[in-house]
Amino acid sequence: MSTFSELGLKEPIKKALVDLGYETPTVIQEKAIPQIINSDQDLKAFAQTGTGKTAAFSLPIIEQVDPSIKSTQAIILSPTRELAVQIGKNIEEFSKYIPDLKVATVYGGANIEQQIKQLKKGVQIVIGTPGRTVDLIKRRVLNLSQVQWLVLDEADEMLNMGFKDELDKVLEATPESKQTLLFSATFPKEVEAIAKNYMSDPVEITSGQKNQGSDNVSHEYYLVTERTRYAALKRVADVNPNIYAIVFCRTRRETQEVADFLIRDGYSADALHGDLSQGQRDSVMEKFRKKNIQMLVATDVAARGLDVDNLTHVINHKLPDQIENYNHRSGRTGRAGNKGISIALVTKKERGRLHPIERIIKKKFVHTPVPSGKEICEKQLFHLIDKVKNISVNEEEIAEFTPAINEMLAGLSREELIQKFVSLEFNTFLSYYQNAPDLNDLSSKENSRGRSSSEDMTRFFINLGRKDRLNPAKLIGLINDQGIGDKIEIGAIDILDTFSFFELDKNFEEQALLKFQENEPDFNGRNVNIEITKTDRGGGRDRNRRRGKSGGGFNGKRRSRDAKPNSKREFGRRREDTSPKKAHSGFGRRRRKS
Known part of the structure; x- marks a missing residue:
């Protein structure tokens, strides 16, 4: 494998890469960077999520952009605000030792007047979502007549989101002499059509086989019923005490409901979907990146642009409508050399939908039983013991309390002390899963649809x-x-x-x-x-x-409209396999009810 020094990048870029901890290029970077620098031929690149494709197209553009020219020389289109912001941030980091190079990120949901003001000062590289980019073109603020590079990032997703008309309008505003760089994680027919209609004899490069899933991700499926789907999700979380996951849902409504259930059951979770304001989305994403949230429940579109390298799991609460999106979902884990697990919760009727996904990712799903209550309790117990064993003790601060503590616990043996301290955290877990049903018995009455x-x-x-x-x-x-x-x-x-x-x-x-x-x-x-x-x-x-x-019906009296329902709902009396239950401990950073 070559180094970044061998790829033809100038010294300021290499210096920034060293600061960021970049040592050797990924496969897609090694192939794409010299191709873009040394040729003006269009490029069609397959790159799985998490393979470093942002650097693959942005580094050679930064290398060739002329900071002395104020006009826009590169336009990068992205399907979502989150991904656009992330790309903009990366480019600013890569070019931090090139002070005259200006970068602007434009997207809906933000103040357009501020974006216009920034563009009028002169910007060499613009990253934008299709809708806002077209809006700025119509206002004659964004002039793309001098563009040398057009990047279509996540082209498949832009088409899935219905941005074909916007893509057409942006392409019409750019000169024919530009170099078009198309990057996509999957290559359905629609993306191939873009390449055919808007690219001239493109070079094709791939990182691995086209549409194939990452080698670092294993794929499992749990058989559930509609009644036990949520309970199975909770058991996946409970059997993995250090879980750090995205839970994918198909609709905004389903996303919010699942997140509400998890939060009210005491899990460290939140929702990310299109109904949230930009400020709310930014807040949720920031908390997730800092691991203040362990489980992010999201739609496919909202999760684009999440730059998180250490996800342990991706959980498909329901399979995506378009099977190509499964590859996008699973690619959120197993990044930066880490291993990851992609889990699908499917009913017997849905199991057949796994076969076409297996053909795309060229891997088999492994049927995994839903964890039993005993299995979860055992895992959580030893996780608790491990935490106690490795906890740091501030001997100086606790010293003054030690005599009183010793006196209060004087009558207990070592074994009794261990049992009591463990039970303090663990009793709720034992109680929660006591007599828990076997969710793998799909024929049982209590596990059926209801x-x-x-x-x-x-x-x-x-x-x-x-x-x-x-x-x-x-x-x-x-x-x-x-x-x-x-x-x-x-x-x-x-x-x-x-x-x-x-x-x-x-x-x-x-x-x-x-x-x-x-x-x-x-x-x-x-x-x-x-x-x-x-x-x-x-x-x-x-x-x-x-x-x-x-x-036995009744009509209650109308109360004042100022009266509000209790916002702190208690969800502890419904069977585990039908709905959320009472919050229990043992799962990091859980909310405590007052």
């Missing part, structure tokens, strides 16, 4: 729905806030537009009606009405017939 358990459940109507901003997590909190019973089981939940249905253990039927009537709860200022329904699931839009007044 509809078959209706004989033991009472189905209720509630006059709240999606238009009231009700979701399963908020409904569970509303039910638990009524104090119906310490061990009440909540079954199937159906959230509709203006009303919803939920199931409760039949033994708590009367208590539920009574408590809701006594408490007269409101939800966002609206009085709550629940009634018992029949559980016939025959045809029709609403297949449930509500009982009349004799069925």
Whole structure:
């Protein structure tokens, strides 16, 4: 393998690379950098996520850009704000010893007037998202007539996000003489079409086989039901005490709900999706990079641009709609020479979708049983012992308290002391997984989808729905806030537009009606009405017939609109395989309920 000195880079760039700890180029860098420097031929490059592709296209551009010319000489397009910002940051680091070289990153969600002001001062390299780039071109602020290099980074994702029209407009604004550099982790037909339509006889280079997954990532799948999917996710977290993972979901709504469940169950987690403001997204990403968050629940698009090298796991809560995106997801782990694990939670019906993914990544998924409660407790116990063994003791600070501590513990033997200190943290875990069901038994009644358990459940109507901003997590909190019973089981939940249905253990039927009537709860200022329904699931839009007044329904009185529902929801009374449970310790940086 060559060194950066042998790739034709000038001294200021090499000095910056030394400061950043770059020693030897990756395969894609070794191939792309000399090609871009020594040729003006278009380039089509396959580069897996985490292989150093940003340096592969930016270093040769920095090498050749003329800082004395104020016009824009390179335009780099990126599908997301996060990735654009990351590329801009990298280029600024690579060029820090070239003071006259100016870099601007432009994207939606930020103050466009500030971006315009920066561009008018003269910028040689512009990194932008397609939408904001086109906007600045239309305003005649961004002039690309002198561009020598056009980079399409993550070209496959830009097409997936519907940016074809924007790409066309940017390409139209650039001269034909430019060098087009197309980088992509996968090469579906649409990307090949871009190469065919907008590139002239491109050179093709790859880092590994095209579309193949990273050799540092192993692929596992857990068989689950819809009812046990979330429980399996929690067990993956609990059996890996030092987990540092991205949990991928398909939709923004699913992402937020899973994150809410994890947070309320005491896990160190947060959500990242397109409904968050730029400030919120930046805050979440910063906390994740600093490991103040161990599990980031994200959509495919939102996770682009996350520059994190030490992820232990990628967890597919659900497989992506487009199988090519699986490669993007799994590529977030196993970076910088580290090993990583990509896990897919799939039902029996979804298992067939693994085969085309295996053909793309050229690897087999290994079927792994969902960890048992005993297995998790054992792993957490020894993790706790290891933490105790390696903890640093400030002998000077604790010395004054030692005599009093020794006196208080004088009657306990060494074995008793060990047991008590371990149990202090571990008892909650043991209690949580005591008599935990085997989630691998997909035929069991309690692990099935939940509809078959209706004989033991009472189905209720509630006059709240999606238009009231009700979701399963908020409904569970509303039910638990009524104090119906310490061990009440909540079954199937159906959230509709203006009303919803939920199931409760039949033994708590009367208590539920009574408590809701006594408490007269409101939800966002609206009085709550629940009634018992029949559980016939025959045809029709609403297949449930509500009982009349004799069925036990009630109408609560409307409270003041200033009244707000309790934001601290207790989620500790629902079966582990159907919903979030009570927070337990043993999983680093968990939130504690006051």
